[in-house]
Amino acid sequence: MPVNLKAPVAQDLAPIAGVRIGVTEAGVRKANRKDLTVFLLDEGSHVAGVFTKNRFCAAPVQICREHLATQGAIRAMVINTGNANAGTGTDGLARANATCDALAGLLKIDAKQVLPFSTGVIMEPLPVDRITAGLPAAIADAQPGNWAKAAEGIMTTDTIAKAFSAKAVVDGKTVHVTGISKGAGMIRPNMATMLSFLATDAAIDTALLPALAKQLADQSFNRITIDGDTSTNDSFVVVATNQAGNAALTDWSSADGQALMAALRDVAQKLAQAIVRDGEGATKFIQIEVEQGRTEEECRQVAYAIAHSPLVKTAFFASDPNLGRILAAVGYAGIEDLDQTRIELYLDDVHVATKGGRNPSYEEADGQRVMKQQEIIVRVQLGRGAANTTVWTCDLSHDYVSINADYRS
Missing domain, CATH: 3.60.70.12 (L-amino peptidase D-ALA esterase/amidase)
Structure with missing residues (x-):
């Protein structure tokens, strides 16, 4: 649906x-x-x-x-x-x-x-x-x-x-x-x-x-x-x-x-x-906002690294706040001089990570509360400049595999 x-x-x-x-x-x-x-x-x-x-x-x-x-x-x-x-x-x-x-x-x-x-x-x-x-x-x-x-x-x-x-x-x-x-x-x-x-x-x-x-x-x-x-x-x-x-x-x-x-x-x-x-098998709509980049292009790189990660997308499907997967995607997005100590990560209203590490006040129950929603905002601050971008994606479910395995039948 x-x-x-x-x-x-x-x-x-x-x-x-x-x-x-x-x-x-x-x-x-x-x-x-x-x-x-x-x-x-x-x-x-x-x-x-x-x-x-x-x-x-x-x-x-x-x-x-x-x-x-x-x-x-x-x-x-x-x-x-x-x-x-x-x-x-x-x-x-x-x-x-x-x-x-x-x-x-x-x-x-x-x-x-x-x-x-x-x-x-x-x-x-x-x-x-x-x-x-x-x-x-x-x-x-x-x-x-x-x-x-x-x-x-x-x-x-x-x-x-x-x-x-x-x-x-x-x-x-x-x-x-x-x-x-x-x-x-x-x-x-x-x-x-x-x-x-x-x-x-x-x-x-x-x-x-x-x-x-x-x-x-x-x-x-x-x-x-x-x-x-x-x-x-x-x-x-x-x-x-x-x-x-x-x-x-x-x-x-x-x-x-x-x-x-x-x-x-x-x-x-x-x-x-x-x-x-209406993504094939989608159960969640995810808005990814990347802020404080030097250029819009590098913000887009980070946003798509998160949006394309099968590990991130399956975590969203499972409502599993395994949010280190998002930080990992930020890290491999291709920004060679990225300073991880400047990274801030939010899941809707929940401040998950600060200065590149887990926010001391973050509780997994808060992350799971957001992950269970049908609509979720992921916000990443790079601490590098004033550029920003937004990308929209969805989760990755069992049904995606089934739909595409049967596509020609």
Whole structure:
């Protein structure tokens, strides 16, 4: 069961003017499940994306990068679940292109105006015939209110759909932001997330979008980890349809810019945290805060050393306050001149370690009290400077092994 995460309510998700979404069952891998989704974008929409840095990236990632590089107007996106079309070589590229060709033909647009996305099993041929056969039904289903349905349609091992909305006032106009994501395992993004699509009706200067996508990823999806594995298919796409009626935003430092950025960041962070809360086999949501570093990068090193440690994660699962494991992770994070006598460690409100050793006032019963919670904050002070960062992760349970052992069955 996900940790304090509820399924989205369709009525709570704001439709985005200029975006229609259709979902259908194409039988990509399994029968009787929503597994094919299309996004149809009105003319005047602008799109930017960031993608996995895994060098063994999937065919659809390669095609998306190519199509976005043309700087043409993206008019559609097609997403299938059940098959990642990764590790498939030139045949995979041909199948991804064939999917784009098929959707473009139905919509009477250029194939380079289509972005393809896939998620699922790696190294299996994409059943492009099933996908193309399902496209007419997906298009026929397209409507603005299908965000919750789409969140369900892009799931793989997720146990719950993930979708959020926010709004802001920009140039006197109410603008909306809605996003969906999927992901529960093979999670340690190195750019963005497994699959996530975020759209706003706000008018935004096209030149700002690429940097916006990267900034939002760095503030959300690049701060989560479940198992330390970076996927071959990670994709995060931002769409601005420019239909809210505001003057096109050109400056994020303005009051309007900050208001819109806050709404965008809110949705992106909620989506990223939802992935951790729904981590495969997860029973606890853990926020790791590293403070007083010399640079944000070294804070991130320490945070991820803790978040990736199987010993730390299994201790959290067992509610075992074996907190020396956290100090050990801090020590091997790679900061060569780290002074252990400056380290302070807190578990929520409990001061566990001071000056690199056990706090004389620390009682194990207090540590266990916190460890039994579903939501836990780990705070480490390095005593080196003023930089800080936050990473979100979960525990590691028996179910994680079972889920991944049975993934292809």
